[in-house]
Amino acid sequence: MVSREVQAHDTVVRFGNAAVGGDKFAVIAGPCSVESEEQLLSVAEMVKKHGAVALRGGAYKPRTSPYDFQGMGVEGLKLLKMANEQLGIPTVSEVMEVSQMDSMCEYIDCLQIGARNMQNYALLKAVGESKKPVLLKRGLSATIEELLLAAEYIYDAGNPNIILCERGIRTYETATRNTLDLNAVAYLKQRTHLPVVVDPSHGTGVRELVIPLSRAAAAVGADGIIVESHLNPCEALSDGHQALTGPMFEQLMQELKPFVEAA
Numbered sequence: 001m002v003s004r005e006v007q008a009h010d011t012v013v014r015f016g017n018a019a020v021g022g023d024k025f026a027v028i029a030g031p032c033s034v035e036s037e038e039q040l041l042s043v044a045e046m047v048k049k050h051g052a053v054a055l056r057g058g059a060y061k062p063r064t065s066p067y068d069f070q071g072m073g074v075e076g077l078k079l080l081k082m083a084n085e086q087l088g089i090p091t092v093s094e095v096m097e098v099s100q101m102d103s104m105c106e107y108i109d110c111l112q113i114g115a116r117n118m119q120n121y122a123l124l125k126a127v128g129e130s131k132k133p134v135l136l137k138r139g140l141s142a143t144i145e146e147l148l149l150a151a152e153y154i155y156d157a158g159n160p161n162i163i164l165c166e167r168g169i170r171t172y173e174t175a176t177r178n179t180l181d182l183n184a185v186a187y188l189k190q191r192t193h194l195p196v197v198v199d200p201s202h203g204t205g206v207r208e209l210v211i212p213l214s215r216a217a218a219a220v221g222a223d224g225i226i227v228e229s230h231l232n233p234c235e236a237l238s239d240g241h242q243a244l245t246g247p248m249f250e251q252l253m254q255e256l257k258p259f260v261e262a263a
């Protein structure tokens with residue numbers, strides 16, 4: 001029952017002091033992966049200072065290659081909790097398996113379902129039963145209808161606190177990592193009352209394209225963005241090439257000011 005025909009007004013999803021949906025454009029930011037206490041706390045402080053409403057960071061990472069960094073696991077979740085307690089910023093992190101739910105719920109404010117798990121129905125039901133806010137990413141090759149039906153699983157299990165995320169889809173185009181489907185944002189805003197955010201980091205895979213596509217997301221009516229940022233992207237253990245540096249993140253927030261501050 002995520003349809004606008006059932007509920008005309010926009011759903012606002014709240015966690016900690018963050019609100020996604022409604023009038024203000026919400027910026028969720030942080031590293032692709034939690035890598036260390038120093039890395040996480042320094043980037044968290046930076047994104048908070050410039051106006052991010054929530055901190056992202058993966059502790060369980062769905063990597064294409066099994067030889068790549070797989071995430072810090074529960075130690076990463078504890079660092080996210082530490083950042084939350086020290087800075088008062090709520091956190092978003094990916095849950096990959098039902099068995100991770102207890103620790104995710106203990107340490108994290110908003111559970112991300114990654115693109116690769118959009119149709120993991122056991123996981124959708126588990127986050128639905130948990131009642132924690134959920135950020136549901138569109139599958140790598142999922143249609144908009146499939147995304148809405150995935151959201152319906154969470155809703156039907158008892159959890160209406162769902163944020164949809166357009167993060168780019170597979171097309172024939174190889175110049176960018178994915179093709180960011182901004183049609184989906186405009187379409188979803190008409191079809192559903194759920195908030196819709198854009199991930200321009202995975203949507204493009206290219207740091208230099210993240211600010212222009214963030215502006216486009218705001219212009220098309222998205223409720224916010226989730227963006228990767230790292231204070232030393234060359235050293236990042238995942239997705240460094242698409243991470244905004246500190247000065248770039250500051251510039252992004254300057255450019256989004258009219259949307260972020262809208263009454």
Ligand code: PEP
Nearest residue numbers: 032114115116137167202
């Ligand atoms: C991520 O947010 O780091 C991530 C793995 O995203 P996606 O599931 O969209 O690929």
Ligand code: MN
Nearest residue numbers: 032228238239
């Ligand atoms: Mn990433």
